[in-house]
Amino acid sequence: MKVVVGLGSCGIAAGANKVYDLIKEEIESKNLDIDLEKAGCVGSCHLEPIVDFYDENSHLERCIKVSPDKVLELLYKALNNELKEEASLISEEDKKAQNKQVKIATENCGYINPEDINDYISTEGYSGLKKVLSSMTQEDVIEQVKIAGLRGRGGAGCPTWFKWEAAYKEKATPKYIICNADEGDPGAFMDRSILEGDPHRVLEGMIIGGYAIGAKEGIIYVRAEYPLAIKRLKIAIEQARESGYLGKNILNLNFDFDIRIKAGAGAFVCGEETALIASLEGKRGMPRLKPPFPAQKGFWNKPTNINNVETFANVPWIFKHSASDYAKLGSEGSKGTKVFALTGKIKKGGLVEVPMGMPLREIIYDIGGGIKEDKQFKAVQMGGPSGGCIPVELIDTPIDYESVSKAGAIMGSGGMVVIDESACMVEMAKFFLSFTRKESCGKCVHCRLGTKRMLEILERITEGKGLEGDIEKLEQLAIDIQNGSLCQLGITAPNPVLSMIKNFRSEFEAHISEKKCPAHVCKSLITYEINKNCTGCTICARNCPVDAISGVLKGKHEIDKEICIKCGKCYDVCKFEAVTVD
Numbered sequence: 001m002k003v004v005v006g007l008g009s010c011g012i013a014a015g016a017n018k019v020y021d022l023i024k025e026e027i028e029s030k031n032l033d034i035d036l037e038k039a040g041c042v043g044s045c046h047l048e049p050i051v052d053f054y055d056e057n058s059h060l061e062r063c064i065k066v067s068p069d070k071v072l073e074l075l076y077k078a079l080n081n082e083l084k085e086e087a088s089l090i091s092e093e094d095k096k097a098q099n100k101q102v103k104i105a106t107e108n109c110g111y112i113n114p115e116d117i118n119d120y121i122s123t124e125g126y127s128g129l130k131k132v133l134s135s136m137t138q139e140d141v142i143e144q145v146k147i148a149g150l151r152g153r154g155g156a157g158c159p160t161w162f163k164w165e166a167a168y169k170e171k172a173t174p175k176y177i178i179c180n181a182d183e184g185d186p187g188a189f190m191d192r193s194i195l196e197g198d199p200h201r202v203l204e205g206m207i208i209g210g211y212a213i214g215a216k217e218g219i220i221y222v223r224a225e226y227p228l229a230i231k232r233l234k235i236a237i238e239q240a241r242e243s244g245y246l247g248k249n250i251l252n253l254n255f256d257f258d259i260r261i262k263a264g265a266g267a268f269v270c271g272e273e274t275a276l277i278a279s280l281e282g283k284r285g286m287p288r289l290k291p292p293f294p295a296q297k298g299f300w301n302k303p304t305n306i307n308n309v310e311t312f313a314n315v316p317w318i319f320k321h322s323a324s325d326y327a328k329l330g331s332e333g334s335k336g337t338k339v340f341a342l343t344g345k346i347k348k349g350g351l352v353e354v355p356m357g358m359p360l361r362e363i364i365y366d367i368g369g370g371i372k373e374d375k376q377f378k379a380v381q382m383g384g385p386s387g388g389c390i391p392v393e394l395i396d397t398p399i400d401y402e403s404v405s406k407a408g409a410i411m412g413s414g415g416m417v418v419i420d421e422s423a424c425m426v427e428m429a430k431f432f433l434s435f436t437r438k439e440s441c442g443k444c445v446h447c448r449l450g451t452k453r454m455l456e457i458l459e460r461i462t463e464g465k466g467l468e469g470d471i472e473k474l475e476q477l478a479i480d481i482q483n484g485s486l487c488q489l490g491i492t493a494p495n496p497v498l499s500m501i502k503n504f505r506s507e508f509e510a511h512i513s514e515k516k517c518p519a520h521v522c523k524s525l526i527t528y529e530i531n532k533n534c535t536g537c538t539i540c541a542r543n544c545p546v547d548a549i550s551g552v553l554k555g556k557h558e559i560d561k562e563i564c565i566k567c568g569k570c571y572d573v574c575k576f577e578a579v580t581v582d
Contacts, residue, residue, distance in 0.1 A: 001056065002037065002053075003034055004113075007040070008109075013048075014065075019068055023051075038114075039114070039197065041193045043098075044098070044350050062089065064088060064089070064094075066088060074088060094348075096366075097369070101352055101354055102329065102355050105313035105339055106197070108123055108201065109197030109198050114198060126245055129245065132211060132319055138211065141164075142212050146323075147327060148324075149336065150315070152307055153339070153413065155308075163307070166296070168214060170295060173303075175303045175305075176298065176303070177210045177218045178219045178277075178298075178305070179307065181308070182221055182267075182270045184439070189341050191413070195229035195233060196226075200239075201316055205312030205314070217257070217259075219262055219280065220233060233261055237261070262280055264285075269287065274288045281299065287487035329355045334357065334401045334402065337354060338411070342363070342368050343418070344380075344381075345372045357399065357403075358398065359399070361395045363416070364377065364395070376392075376421040379504075382404060382412060386492035387496065390404070390408070394407050408503070422519060426508055427462055428496070430455065430458040433454055441489075447481060447486075450477050454481075457470050457474055457477075462522040464511075464525050474497055477494070526566060530549075530556065530558060531578055533578035537554075543573045
């Protein structure tokens with residue numbers, strides 16, 4: 001029997017390390033005939049810790065939310081073929097949600113041992129590389145990527161073949177290929193999970209890309225906050241060298257290529273390719289004017305190609321199968337699949353990989369399980385802090401580059417933050433703008449000061465000090481910032497504000513004109529009252545942290561608004577709907 005424990009960051013956070021150690025100790029102490037392995041995240045983060053049991057016929061039984069006090073019982077039930085009725089088994093509903101996905105970039109994540117190259121090779125890993133080096137020219141490789149229709153998964157969706165061809169045509173040497181793993185969007189963890197769960201796939205994609213453009217060196221720029229990803233990348237690179245997939249004369253096919261890792265300090269702006277290059281060169285991570293583009297003058301002013309983790313993770317599949325098979329997936333202008341990080345007010349948070357063009361409703365309800373506490377869906381923020389929101393009216397939007405852009409958002413790297421009816425969209429706009437303001441490198445005056453002024457207006461509005469004309473000021477400032485900024489951080493920073501004004505203008509107007517927060521979120525704009533339903537049970541008074549509630553047992557209570565800190569505790573604990581929010 002084989003036992004596989006999910007040891008991605010999400011699994012470890014849920015206690016999977018303890019589960020793994022207990023199984024290991026039991027195997028060693030009882031000399032059990034069990035192969036114990038580790039894997040990355042399968043995507044169902046809400047079900048962690050996950051333990052997979054494979055019998056001698058490779059039949060899989062998946063157990064979810066496995067606690068340390070339960071794992072040994074499950075282990076022996078698996079050994080005795082008694083798992084079939086176990087309550088810990090994955091539900092049919094979750095199986096259906098997983099079956100609606102089509103996995104390419106993440107197809108091995110959660111199934112293979114990321115620290116064992118032989119597990120990757122057993123899935124025909126590196127077969128695409130062998131095919132490329134043994135039978136294809138550089139032009140052939142670029143043409144196949146073009147036929148596949150692969151677009152960059154890091155943000156703007158630039159055709160991958162176009163960037164590769166631009167670098168290939170440059171005559172200067174040496175050339176470089178860089179993997180951008182500086183994943184900085186709040187709530188995004190697609191790249192981290194791929195690196196933790198299937199690092200060899202990314203290496204293979206980089207080697208193929210290096211061959212296509214004529215590079216001899218690859219660099220993975222990964223944020224230092226991803227220690228597990230860095231650890232597994234280091235193991236994978238060393239194993240690839242020992243097995244002849246990296247280094248001199250790869251596979252004895254007259255191609256030299258090697259990869260090194262650069263741990264970045266975690267600046268959001270370094271996700272922009274020219275800022276990333278500056279950081280690699282030991283400079284402050286600040287963008288520069290383009291052209292020249294990195295394909296012309298990139299790392300050390302030499303031709304450089306930059307793609308993100310997910311883009312490279314798609315490449316081996318194209319050459320292991322075929323470009324035409326890849327192009328059959330997705331929509332007309334957006335081929336293949338896309339990995340999304342489902343976060344926010346969603347029941348089943350985690351990673352999903354779906355064909356481009358799947359409707360948003362299907363992702364949220366059929367795969368994500370719907371909204372927490374069965375509240376009403378309000379919007380989804382896409383594209384990270386520089387993206388935009390898609391409101392409930394557009395929930396049937398197909399998720400591809402063109403449709404998402406038409407809806408007023410951007411695909412970005414794949415963050416999908418679900419927002420329910422309880423959210424204040426003014427507060428949400430303030431939250432996302434606060435992030436980009438802090439992450440601005442400060443080079444451009446419009447970005448440095450413009451985002452600060454926009455944030456000041458939003459803060460004033462949420463404090464009940466909004467003025468007539470503030471919405472128009474926000475819109476004008478947004479245009480000025482977009483026109484005056486050098487890189488995409490500044491150009492896109494106002495997007496959440498503009499998007500939320502467009503789709504939820506009435507909420508902004510209520511904050512300004514009526515001094516009311518419709519969602520009852522902004523503390524300065526709400527008051528708590530105790531109505532006639534009060535039975536005098538005193539539970540509100542006993543739970544008030546500042547003793548702002550007075551009254552006698554079985555008598556109506558009152559809230560002292562001068563003392564009240566508007567924490568909402570009284571509202572939460574009242575069982576008689578006697579506390580109201582205005």
